[in-house]
Every structure is written in C-alpha cells, then in structure tokens.
Amino acid sequence: MNTDERNTLTRELVYTGFMSIDGIVDSPGGVAEGHSAGGWVPRTPFVPEAFALKGAELAETPALMFGRRSYEAFAPIWSTSEDHAAYRDLSKFVVSSTLDRGSLIDGWGDITVLRTVDDVAAVKAGDGGAIFIHGSAELARGLSEAGLIDRYNLLVFPVLLGEGKSIFSRAAQTGQTLRLRESEAYSNGVLKVVYDVER
Incomplete structure (x- = not known):
C-alpha cells in the first residue's frame, strides 16, 4: 500500500494515552505492569480536570x-x-499474529482479531468512525511507521523515566509534522496535547 492510498483512508486512527516528559508510556498504573518506576500516574497529585480528556473520549469513541x-x-x-x-x-x-479467538473475553461486544498492518489499513478504509488505540506501545509504533496513525491524544506527566516503552520510533526519520489541535496545562504539571498528523 503506497502513501497516496493511505491518505484516502476514511476512518481516523487515534492513539490515546499517558506519557512521561521523555516520551515513555510504560507502566503508568503500577510496577506490576513491568517498569521499575511504574505507577507514575497515581503518584502525580490528582486534579480532576487533568483527566477531562478521558471523559470526552468516552463520548467520542465508536471503536x-x-x-x-x-x-x-x-x-x-x-x-x-x-x-x-x-x-x-x-x-x-x-x-x-498469535492470539486465538478462544482467548477472547465473552460479553464484551464484537471483537475482531487482525493479523497484520495491512489488515489494520483495510479496517481504516471502511466505515464506522474513529478507532482509539489504548496502551499498545509496540502496535502504535508500528502503525505510526506505516503512516496509519492520524491523531495523538496525550496526557503528558511531569516525570522522567529514562527508559521503557515508547510509541515513537528511535530510528532516523525524515521528520513527520504534527499539527496542534488543542492543549492545556494543569496545576499538577500534567499537559494535555492533542496533535493531528499532517500528511
């Protein structure tokens, strides 16, 4: 699939998540998730308005x-x-590429297993509105490299982790431009940044 074909895709693919200042999305909820410094979201002072983006997404998410x-x-x-x-x-x-249908949770709506990036591109080419990616750093990085991510909804936390999972490639790139859609700073140091990927 070439770049021109990807530019005509109709469904928006949105990555949403918590991120450290240095671009790490690893283990925001706790050490049990795998990072030795995990749990950096609950360690940040709670300010309700800093999480308003998550509430807005609940109303906006069709998939x-x-x-x-x-x-x-x-x-x-x-x-x-x-x-x-x-x-x-x-x-x-x-x-x-490995999950079998027998491992899926029952009673949680319609669940489709996709095997490849091309399968994701085919879903994007259909109807149904935006698709929101949660967690899934490796997946998001691969989809970004394939030119399939359209928007980033990020809550950036005032913490430096140094190492861990990132949604952004560390390989040399030609420079993907992002356009700021909205931003806001909160009293606990969290920043909301919503970027559209320019094609």
Missing part, C-alpha cells in the same frame, strides 16, 4: 484497538468496570 498484551491486561478489568461501561458494546480490534 477500540489493542495489541495482544494490552488487550490481555485491559479486557478482564474494563469488561466489568462501571468506569468503562460505555466501552462494553463497542466494536473492538485486537492486532496479534
């Missing part, structure tokens, strides 16, 4: 996408969580 590991982490919790009740009946996509 979700995960990599396998993020699906396996989120699905058992989100499928029964009242905080995520709005997600229960949404279409969901899991991108994995």
Whole structure:
C-alpha cells in the first residue's frame, strides 16, 4: 500500500494515552505492569480536570484497538468496570499474529482479531468512525511507521523515566509534522496535547 492510498483512508486512527516528559508510556498504573518506576500516574497529585480528556473520549469513541498484551491486561478489568461501561458494546480490534479467538473475553461486544498492518489499513478504509488505540506501545509504533496513525491524544506527566516503552520510533526519520489541535496545562504539571498528523 503506497502513501497516496493511505491518505484516502476514511476512518481516523487515534492513539490515546499517558506519557512521561521523555516520551515513555510504560507502566503508568503500577510496577506490576513491568517498569521499575511504574505507577507514575497515581503518584502525580490528582486534579480532576487533568483527566477531562478521558471523559470526552468516552463520548467520542465508536471503536477500540489493542495489541495482544494490552488487550490481555485491559479486557478482564474494563469488561466489568462501571468506569468503562460505555466501552462494553463497542466494536473492538485486537492486532496479534498469535492470539486465538478462544482467548477472547465473552460479553464484551464484537471483537475482531487482525493479523497484520495491512489488515489494520483495510479496517481504516471502511466505515464506522474513529478507532482509539489504548496502551499498545509496540502496535502504535508500528502503525505510526506505516503512516496509519492520524491523531495523538496525550496526557503528558511531569516525570522522567529514562527508559521503557515508547510509541515513537528511535530510528532516523525524515521528520513527520504534527499539527496542534488543542492543549492545556494543569496545576499538577500534567499537559494535555492533542496533535493531528499532517500528511
């Protein structure tokens, strides 16, 4: 699939997540997620308005996408969580070359397993509105490198982690330009930044 073909895709693919100042998305909720400094989101003083972006996304999200590991982490919790009740009946996509359908959570809406980046591109070419990617750093990085990410909804936290998972490639690039859609700073040092990817 060439760049011109990708530019005509109709569904918007949005990465949403928490990020450190140095671009790491690893283990925001706790050490159990794998990073020795995990849990940096709950260690930041709680300011309700800093999380307003997440509430707005609940109303805006018609479909979700995960990599396998993020699906396996989120699905058992989100499928029964009242905080995520709005997600229960949404279409969901899991991108994995190894996940079998028998491992999917029952009663959590329609779930489609996609095997390749080309499968993701084919879904983007269809109808159905925006698709929001949660967690899934490796998946997001691969989709970004393939030119498939359209927007980044980021809450940037005032912490430096030094190493860990990033959604951005560390390889040399020609310079992808992002256009700032909206931003806001909060009293706890968190920044909301929403960027559209320019084609």
